[in-house]
Amino acid sequence: xxxxSIMLRRLLxxxxxxxxxxxxxxxxxMTPGLLVSHWQKVFQDHQIPDxxxxxxxxxxxxxxxxxxxxxxxxxxQRPVSDHQLQRIERMGQQRLQRVPVQYIIEEWDFxxxxxxxxxxxxxxxxxxxxxxxxxxxxxxNLLSSWEPRxxxxxxxxxxxxxxxxxxxxxxxxxxxxxxxxxxxxxVSSRIENFLNCGFNCSSxxxxxxxxxxxxxxxxxxxxERLRPFGLIDTIVSxxxxxFTSDMSQLDPEIYRYEDHTALDGGPDGMxxxxxxxxxxxxxxxxxxxxxxxxxxxHPEMLSQWLTRNPSxxxxxxxxxxxxxxxxxxxxxxxS
Amino acid sequence: xxxxxGPCRPPPPMTAPSIFCxxxxxxxxxxxxPGRREMKFLYPWTSVILSQAAEKKNDSFDLEELQExxxxxxxxxxxxxxxxxxxxxxxxxxxxHIPSGIVVKCHQTRSLEINRKKAxxxxxxxxxxxxxGQNSDILKQREELERKKQEKRKKARENLERKKLLKExxxxxxxx
Ligand SMILES: C[S@@+](CC[C@H](N)C(=O)[O-])C[C@H]1O[C@@H](n2cnc3c(N)ncnc32)[C@H](O)[C@@H]1O
Numbered sequence: 001x002x003x004x005s006i007m008l009r010r011l012l013x014x015x016x017x018x019x020x021x022x023x024x025x026x027x028x029x030m031t032p033g034l035l036v037s038h039w040q041k042v043f044q045d046h047q048i049p050d051x052x053x054x055x056x057x058x059x060x061x062x063x064x065x066x067x068x069x070x071x072x073x074x075x076x077q078r079p080v081s082d083h084q085l086q087r088i089e090r091m092g093q094q095r096l097q098r099v100p101v102q103y104i105i106e107e108w109d110f111x112x113x114x115x116x117x118x119x120x121x122x123x124x125x126x127x128x129x130x131x132x133x134x135x136x137x138x139x140x141n142l143l144s145s146w147e148p149r150x151x152x153x154x155x156x157x158x159x160x161x162x163x164x165x166x167x168x169x170x171x172x173x174x175x176x177x178x179x180x181x182x183x184x185x186x187v188s189s190r191i192e193n194f195l196n197c198g199f200n201c202s203s204x205x206x207x208x209x210x211x212x213x214x215x216x217x218x219x220x221x222x223x224e225r226l227r228p229f230g231l232i233d234t235i236v237s238x239x240x241x242x243f244t245s246d247m248s249q250l251d252p253e254i255y256r257y258e259d260h261t262a263l264d265g266g267p268d269g270m271x272x273x274x275x276x277x278x279x280x281x282x283x284x285x286x287x288x289x290x291x292x293x294x295x296x297x298h299p300e301m302l303s304q305w306l307t308r309n310p311s312x313x314x315x316x317x318x319x320x321x322x323x324x325x326x327x328x329x330x331x332x333x334x335s
Numbered sequence: 336x337x338x339x340x341g342p343c344r345p346p347p348p349m350t351a352p353s354i355f356c357x358x359x360x361x362x363x364x365x366x367x368x369p370g371r372r373e374m375k376f377l378y379p380w381t382s383v384i385l386s387q388a389a390e391k392k393n394d395s396f397d398l399e400e401l402q403e404x405x406x407x408x409x410x411x412x413x414x415x416x417x418x419x420x421x422x423x424x425x426x427x428x429x430x431x432h433i434p435s436g437i438v439v440k441c442h443q444t445r446s447l448e449i450n451r452k453k454a455x456x457x458x459x460x461x462x463x464x465x466x467x468g469q470n471s472d473i474l475k476q477r478e479e480l481e482r483k484k485q486e487k488r489k490k491a492r493e494n495l496e497r498k499k500l501l502k503e504x505x506x507x508x509x510x511x
Binding site: 049050053054057066067069100101102108109110111112122123125126127129130133238240241242246250251253254258262263293294295296322323324326328 | 408410414416417418419420421422423424425426442443444445446447448449451
């Protein structure tokens with residue numbers, strides 16, 4: 001045997017390919033339902049989390065459906081093609097390496113949008129869907145503004161901005177343009193998502209400039225550089241907020257495959273949050289809002305930090321729980 | 336970094352990891368809002384998006400509003416730290432209406448928030464049927480739809496039959 005193939009065998013989780021199990025069976029007999037049970041069992045045997053869900057999503061994806069129930073009846077009764085079978089096999093092997101399902105199928109849903117998910121773009125979490133709802137429910141300034149200006153810090157896949165853009169009141173249309181500023185490290189995946197949602201990249205979005213904000217080794221760029229855009233109604237951010245000491249406890253799906261700059265918020269998880277808080281009063285309109293997602297410990301810490309830093313002219317309006325009843329969001333306002 | 340097409344200024348050199356790209360969008364509204372969607376808020380922290388279809392469907396009826404306090408909601412995703420520290424794909428929602436004991440489960444979509452909304456829609460319909468029985472508008476509509484479907488099927492069958500007859504007639508004429 002070739003040396004490389006021996007090495008490969010050592011590296012790969014030792015799972016006999018599906019077709020070996022099925023040698024007795026003809027691939028003609030493999031319906032989507034059977035494949036789902038097969039992979040579910042394989043995943044369970046290898047302690048892969050979300051075994052059933054993973055299996056259903058991968059099989060459905062190979063058949064062009066978003067969920068197992070959405071596979072058209074005509075396809076679900078019929079055996080899959082050889083090509084589909086091999087594709088499922090490849091995807092299943094990736095899952096066995098703990099690759100997140102969203103990266104394997106390269107897409108995921110955020111509210112009613114389907115977004116492109118190529119590593120290392122951060123995979124949006126369901127809590128952040130609620131952040132969008134909170135901005136729209138409590139961002140009175142934004143909703144009453146004729147020319148709403150939003151600044152999203154760290155937009156990742158663009159999920160939050162895209163969802164907000166689709167839902168802001170239409171009456172700002174006659175006034176021409178809507179300005180959206182993003183502060184983010186990653187550009188490529190986001191631009192593709194804008195395209196998928198029907199934006200025209202070349203005319204609608206353009207890069208203006210790059211600048212440093214919270215880099216300890218460089219003096220921060222003056223926020224005045226954002227001034228040409230005018231004062232902002234709302235700053236929204238789901239910044240990296242995991243405490244550095246908690247990073248090593250993350251599931252392999254996250255720790256090994258997602259970008260740590262999107263996750264690691266420093267010793268107290270507040271590095272970027274504090275950066276945003278310092279910057280916000282200078283960028284926001286009077287009574288402009290800040291909406292942040294954070295760790296359940298953060299609302300309390302943030303409130304204390306504001307007391308210790310009275311020069312930061314922000315007041316805490318509310319802290320809001322997520323669907324698991326965990327303190328997750330804060331709403332601040334420029335005072 | 337992938338440069339995007341379009342009128343870009345040459346970006347200054349990157350000094351990862353703290354370089355930030357400011358992207359400005361000039362987005363005329365009309366071009367990109369195909370069928371705008373409305374928001375409805377059940378409660379500040381359960382803000383849920385109403386899809387247009389769901390809204391239309393329920394607008395035509397006098398369905399009773401669900402009270403969030405009457406609901407018990409469970410998530411199949413299990414107990415983790417949540418937020419950025421959790422990445423699960425199971426977005427199944429189990430919703431119970433405490434007064435009637437009706438339970439619905441929804442994992443129709445890959446979005447938890449949309450599933451929560453859909454679960455409420457389904458529950459609302461079930462409750463309507465539960466309390467109003469035969470008088471439920473939903474039931475009536477469903478029966479009406481079923482009747483129309485049957486009719487359509489019947490018509491299609493008749494059409495097919497007619498065409499077949501016509502063809503046979505033509506064939507037999509050609510044969511002559
Ligand atoms: C948790 S992700 C959120 C992405 C997206 N908003 C979402 O909710 O799916 C955090 C994002 O912030 C970016 N980021 C990290 N450090 C940053 C910083 N110092 N300034 C601006 N953005 C930063 C990361 O690259 C990442 O895209």
